[in-house]
Amino acid sequence: MLDLALTAFTLGLLAVGLRRPFLWVLAYLYIDIVAPQKISYFLLASIPVSLIAFLAAAGGWLLIDDKRDSRFTLRQALLLLLLVYCGLTTLSADFAAPALSKWAWVWKALIFAAFLPLTLRTRLRIEAAALVMVLSAASIIITGGIKTAVSGGGCGSLHFFVNDNTGLYEGSIISCAAIAIIPLVWWLVKHGMVFPRDWKVTAFAGALTFACLLIPVGTQARTGLLCIGLLGVLTLRAVKHRLLYVALMGAAALIAIPLLPQSYTARMGTIENHEGDESASQCGAGRSTMSANLPSAAGSRPIAATGLPTRRGRPKSRAIPHQSRPPRSSMPAGPITRAISRCSASRAGRGFSCGCCCKGWA
């Protein structure tokens, strides 16, 4: 049933693009964010729907759309430059094949990011793109927010539609995105022309904002807390009564802290500085901690140009040589032990990496 509904919705979105080709651009945004082909079991999963939407969006712009107001800007050139840089560093990585699979989503995202401004010629198109991105992300955020409110979530245990751990389904990325769209939500409430402001739009925006704030709690991603702090600071630019705003924020924090899960406050307490927080997006003790304590295991280049930890010249199945590793019972109960045991438990229990320090170590 879900398969049929998602397939009907996606094909319907592509079909209305025959009348207005710009809707194909919106269809691609939806597919790129929600990834219905990953939620689907067989219908959409068997079709390269993302590629179809991209070809439709690009073809519609090339063949049908008015291109008088389309401009190629320096920002797009920088995006293409970044694309070339990513390609070169990935292809020249020590382990090019895993790097290619890890970065598979980057190419189309960068190409589409450079292409999208060419199509955003009118005010309504800009608003429509923002609206579709917000509503698409909301489909993930609302379910995550409700689950957090009901169960509390946990690091690596808040499940969205799929256990993919890529794109917006990765804990720290959805935390960052959820906080980042809050100003966009309220801009749409204030200036939106597709859904003009009324009590229903305002109520939905308020509930969505609350769900967005719950996502960092549910995923227990430290990135989310940093984003909330940054958003609070940036909001100071727009508010009229700053002292009152700061006082209210402080009061809200004091009220919220006792209601937060103990595991969340404990995890947020591990935020230190940039040296100790390189693994802010990951659960466990972190890659940098392990690299600092186990330099022999990290190798001479712990982080490759592609962001993948490498173990040049080491057997793939052995991140830590058994000869140099003490028996598990004699290991001190420090962060390294906890990280290793957490990774092992995660892989054994769920059959996939939890996105923590075992990335590149397994």
Place this chain on the structure above:
Amino acid sequence: MFDYFSLALTHGLLALAAWRLLWRDDLDSDPADPADPGESAPAAPAADPRFVLKRKDPPGRA
């Protein structure tokens, strides 16, 4: 159940937004775009009331 609720709500709103966009003329061109010859010219700015000469209506007209 939460997944179905979230998917139904947001996909319903997405479908409604797509339906509304389908019938909007200003999706493809801004109505006040002076460079677009297909659009009507923008309205002239309102005259400053301080410099508008008020004409007296002839007697007998409302």
